[in-house]
Amino acid sequence: MSERVHSSSVTCPVARAIDVIGDRWSLLILRDALDGVRRFGDFQRSLGVAKNILSDRLRRLVEAEVLVLAPASDGSPYQEYTLSSTGAQLFPVVTAIRQWGEKNLFDRGEPYTRLLDTRTGKPVPVMKPLASDGSVLSADNTAIRRPG
């Protein structure tokens, strides 16, 4: 994330988003935050990452207002990292990454963690970009238009 920001990120929402979240550890922190992890030590145990790297990534996500650092909700002396409303909106991003991994990176029968709808107990259906008429969109029937 210390690499030079290219001019395309001035107008490309993908590039601008990647400047904020497009880093291995940041994405894994966000996965865990969406799963309810809030404390430094819990992130560290989950990720097995060096403390200085974790500190750096958490600090950047707080600076970007994706995470919010606040006193623990239970009155204990800990501080907690919670998702801002901007951060909570990353649920579709992490879900899309998860579903791509499920479909493409596991052998048949190989076990993996599942994302379930808590009301039904069923796996979350595969998310697809849909046109306004409900048809499925892909790179083949979409195009990028640059501004101006």
Next chain:
Amino acid sequence: MSERVHSSSVTCPVARAIDVIGDRWSLLILRDALDGVRRFGDFQRSLGVAKNILSDRLRRLVEAEVLVLAPASDGSPYQEYTLSSTGAQLFPVVTAIRQWGEKNLFDRGEPYTRLLDTRTGKPVPVMKPLASDGSVLSADNTAIRRPG
């Protein structure tokens, strides 16, 4: 991407996917590949990235069978990087990243590149994870279940 792979990626589809695509340059390469970029020089011009880094990321994506390296389709002496079917399935991932960026990282009125449905010319609607009954899912009404 050279960092140690943590044991959670054994069963977590998010972690396993991030091992393949969770890197700033890899994500930007995939954005461009989905937009039709195929040649080394075109990726380089678009990304403004050092050749050795670009070579490394392209090689990793070919090894992971996300991209396929093949002779140019027009008979010229160039080689082209095209998306495999696994790679083409990253369209929802890049679209989710794009839509999060559009919503959260631009000021009102600030111009940005848009993803359009080529049949209608309209922007692609915001993609949401939906339950089987059509209701919108978020981190609040889903949960992770670990295998076994």
